[in-house]
Amino acid sequence: HHGYIEVVIGPMYSGKSEELIRILKRSKIAKQNVVAFKPAIDNRYSNEDVVSHSGASINAIPIKSAKEIYEHIDSDTQVVGIDEIQFFEDEVVDIAIDLADKGIRVIAAGLDMDFKGEPFGPTPRLLAVAEFVQKLQAVCMVCGNPAHRTQRLINGQPAKYDDPIILVGATESYEARCRKCHVIIKEND
Ligand code: ADP
Ligand code: ZN
Numbered sequence: 603h604h605g606y607i608e609v610v611i612g613p614m615y616s617g618k619s620e621e622l623i624r625i626l627k628r629s630k631i632a633k634q635n636v637v638a639f640k641p642a643i644d645n646r647y648s649n650e651d652v653v654s655h656s657g658a659s660i661n662a663i664p665i666k667s668a669k670e671i672y673e674h675i676d677s678d679t680q681v682v683g684i685d686e687i688q689f690f691e692d693e694v695v696d697i698a699i700d701l702a703d704k705g706i707r708v709i710a711a712g713l714d715m716d717f718k719g720e721p722f723g724p725t726p727r728l729l730a731v732a733e734f735v736q737k738l739q740a741v742c743m744v745c746g747n748p749a750h751r752t753q754r755l756i757n758g759q760p761a762k763y764d765d766p767i768i769l770v771g772a773t774e775s776y777e778a779r780c781r782k783c784h785v786i787i788k789e790n791d
Pocket of ligand 1: 612613615740
């Protein structure tokens with residue numbers, strides 16, 4: 603039995619978590635030994651869930667670094683799921699390759715682009731080395747066309763290119779948008 607890498611990408615709200623959860627649940631039903639991971643936002647809980655925007659969920663282990671995956675798998679592990687892959691360091695790609703070489707089916711889900719429409723962290727390299735890639739689309743919140751980008755909004759207005767990641771006192775939100783409706787305001791616009 604040989605391993606492989608499968609990646610699910612797309613903008614926010616495109617159903618990446620839903621798809622990851624679907625694949626992992628089917629594997630569990632088929633009696634596969636499945637372990638799911640997600641980036642740790644805080645370390646208060648040892649066990650959390652991957653939860654989709656539509657409410658589906660599956661148990662996942664929060665980890666700070668992709669290296670920690672090795673602490674939670676053994677020779678019986680057949681399937682490894684990783685959500686929010688864009689938040690891990692580049693090494694997550696080498697680890698995915700190593701796991702697949704060892705015979706594990708690796709399924710990773712995450713953002714392929716940031717809100718500026720630029721390739722996001724380790725995801726582009728993971729796409730290059732994966733056997734299978736599913737690029738999902740959301741529905742554009744402005745025009746209803748397929749949306750492959752994520753719009754960042756600050757107090758309801760399109761974010762500027764150089765806006766800091768954390769804006770104190772501002773209300774930040776995100777929505778799925780198509781190429782035509784996605785707005786990035788650069789300093790000299
Ligand atoms: P992702 O992991 O890609 O952010 P989720 O799997 O968490 O996506 O959520 C997908 C769900 O989000 C959809 O099934 C739908 O219920 C909801 N949703 C909210 N806004 C949109 C949108 N603009 N287009 C499509 N689905 C949306
Ligand atoms: Zn649009």
